[in-house]
Amino acid sequence: MFTKVLIANRGEIACRIIDTCRRLGVRTVAVHSDVDARARHVQMADEAVSLGGATPAESYLRGGAIIAAAKVTGAQGIHPGYGFLSENPDFVEEVERAGLAFIGPSAHAIRAMGLKDAAKALMVEAGVPVVPGYHGEGQDNLAAEADKIGYPVLIKAVAGGGGKGMRRVDDPAQFAQELEAAQTEAQKAFGNDVVLIEKYVATPRHIEVQVFGDGTKAVHLFERDCSLQRRHQKVIEEAPAPGMTPEMREAMGQAAVRAAEAVGYAGAGTVEFIVDASDGLQADRFYFMEMNTRLQVEHPVTEAITGVDLVEWQLRVASGEGLPAAQEDLSINGHSFEARIYAEDVPAGFLPATGTLQHLRFADGARIDTGVREGDEISPHYDPMIAKLTVHGSDRDTALAQLTRALKDTHIGGTVTNIGFLAALSEHQGFAAGDVDTGLIARDLDSLVKQAAPYSKTRALAAVAALGLHNNTASDFAGVSLWGGVEQTAHFAFGDAEAARVETLSRGRFKVTLPDAAHELACLQGAWNVDGTKTDAKVWCAGGQGAVFWGNTYAFTVPDPLARDADQGAGDGFTRAPMPGLVRVVDVVAGASVQAGDRLLVLEAMKMEHALRAEADGVVAEVMASAGDQVAAGAALVRMDAADD
Incomplete structure (x- = not known):
């Protein structure tokens, strides 16, 4: 076992890794940006090294600086957490060349699973079912390939993630336009505009299997259902999947193990499947989507039902030990849910928010994974997650009741959050019945985001x-x-x-x-x-x-009687920044005529891009920002004059 490891991450995952290291007697080294100098993960670690800067590019993505920090502090291994450099094979190789252990899979495994088209070809060879589609390198006859597959189809960037470079197409007449949009978005997001085409599953469920390997053999730790999604982002996860049959669990588990062993996988990973649930869960209706070659955000639900500490397993295998358990040693106990609590303005379209956590009280009895404390700032430079709340019960109904209560007993003041939305989702009739698919939130969005009026x-x-x-x-x-x-x-x-x-x-x-x-x-x-x-x-x-x-x-x-009217200037024709961010694209120039809904510019904040659009027909009177400008919340960006009648 290691005696000291460096954690190349921040926030709740860094704190969660430190918790396990403390329990095992392993000393920890944190790294941090200037913004995070007083962050919770820095406070918890035994040592800390500054990476400087504020943005990820200036700090947590500086692989050379992270390796140097590990060397100077005497750390023997680097745990990447998830995000940032966790799935960067070049970083893995640099870590190993420096004589350090990378607490995760090999560079080979990451590369093998990094591109969706190549990964699916590999899965076909390994006997893992894949969605019918076209995964070839040629990009000249994609419309013809879509015709062969049959509509509706899904266009997906091969280097994609988070829903970027993804388009559903229902009509062949729309294919060319949607293809161009997907390729453009993929090129901007990943520097790679190659796409694949897949059959669109009409009643999809997103079910993933937790795997763990030692580089030769692998086991699975059962499934998680991640079907409750908004814009392809997971919202609430649960384990095990509702409605899962023993036959399908066995088939999915063994397929996931074959996938892991096909690339000599070492450490914790997740094999994601799309399931056609139009006729319930059937053992011949699941298809490989991708493999996440890292620890997943939602790993606590798997830990809750198996009693396994996945981070401990990672540390043990990376330090040279074999698989901590055989497949027959693993079993499911009860049911678990995880909800992701974010600082975001739900009625405004789930707009990421900043602010000071002036009041922070988490529910008793729930597992809380968090990287913040009362008084901390939600920074515009990073993901606005406040915490992950996980509950465990003897059965699904009990666990779901615990989830609802825990959400309502979590009190946060100083920034807007999505807690009300999560609580409404936990009480949704279809969700309570286990009738879930990836379209549930979109179908019932209006009722889920409706804010209750105060009595x-x-x-x-x-x-x-x-x-x-x-x-x-x-x-x-x-x-x-x-x-x-x-x-x-x-x-x-x-x-x-x-x-x-x-x-x-x-x-x-x-x-x-x-x-x-x-x-x-x-x-x-x-x-x-x-x-x-x-x-x-x-x-x-x-x-x-x-x-x-x-x-x-x-x-x-509570209004300040001495303050000026905060609404002064509202409706004055200005488009303002809803949050601090970077102006990524400016689409208009002074004198241009625009219609309501036309995009004026794109603001990047908290790892997401937000299109700001014209509220009414008009003429652009003045453009007050340029691409590349960092702007504050409330900054005037575009001034409009009303259109002539």
Whole structure:
């Protein structure tokens, strides 16, 4: 076993690896950007080395600097986590040339599985089923190949990932246009515009199998269902897959093992399959999609049902030990779900968000993988994940109930999050029944993202918090005078501004009068009673922001009477940056006529590209940013004049 390893990553995965290393007595070295100098993973590690910079290119993608840090600190191996350099075969070779162990698969295995077309050809040789399609190198007759396969078809970049360079085509007349769009996007994202064509599976489920190898032999640790996706990004994962039969589990598991052994796989990896679920789960209806040659984000659900620490297995095999278990030693215990909590504005189209985590309370009883603490900033330079929340129960219904409760008991203030969306998804009728496929979220998106309006009782709690009285309920109390209760006016806004009269009756007791209702509140032994009934409501307010956590998160603001109207200038014809980011493309010039919906420019932030479009017909009066500019949130980018009637 190693005595010291360097973790070439950040955030929750770096912290998760450190946890296992601590348990095994292995010392750890963290690396960090300037932005992450005080990050949680840096605090947790035994040693830390600065890589400088802020962006990944300036820090976590600097392979030479990471290897130098490992050498100078005496680390014997480098764990890449996932993302960044984890699937870069050139980095693996550089690590090994430096005399260090790469805690992951070989460069050969990564290269073999790195291009989708080559990987699928290899899988055919290994006897692993693949989706009918065209995976050849020739790109001149793709329309004819699509005709042979039969519509609908899926165009996919061979070097793709995250949904980039991917287009569904239902009509042959649309093929040329969609092909050009996919190739252009693939070239920009991956520097490779080669695509493959596959039959589109109409009722798809995304089921993947966790594998683990020692370079010669491999085992599987059963499946995970990752069908709940938004724009090809996983949202909630579970293990095992609902509706899975023993026959199909055996067939998928053995296919995944053949895939791993075909490339001499060492370490943790995931073989992803697309499943045609139009007639339920059948052993002859699953097809290889790709292999992720790294630890997966959703590995905690596999750990929950198997009792295996996959990071420990990685460390043991990379240090020279054999497979920690045989296939017959592995079994499934219960059911597990993982939900990914992000800082993102769901009603605004899941727009990544920044902010300070002024209030952070995770649910008791759930496994929390996080790289942040209360008071930390969500940086625009990295993925906006706040945490992964994982629950485990004796069966699926129990685990799902635990997931819903844990999400509702997780309270975050200071930035918008997707917790409400996740909670709504956990209560979705189809999901609860196990009737899932990759199109579920898109079909029911409107109901899933709909925000609950605050009840009058919720607004009454916000009124107390807006005056700062929610923190003065157990000791000296400023709301009571010698002559009795004090009445104050609270100003707050759940979108629209409103006011309420708050009368302090005694310590921790209030009467709140709203325009449409009146309620009596009392804080007794840390619990809020509303009109004589104990509730599980929690209240937070600081720095002009607040939230009532009561089944949902009801965020509100407290206006500063001395501040200028924050909405001044709204509707003035300016297109502004919704978040800090890099202007990637500018599509318009001054004097150009545009129609509502036309793309004006593309802003890159938090590993994603966001198209900013014209809200109405008009003429571009002024372009105030250029490609390559780094802009702040709220910065004016384009000014429009209304179109002449």
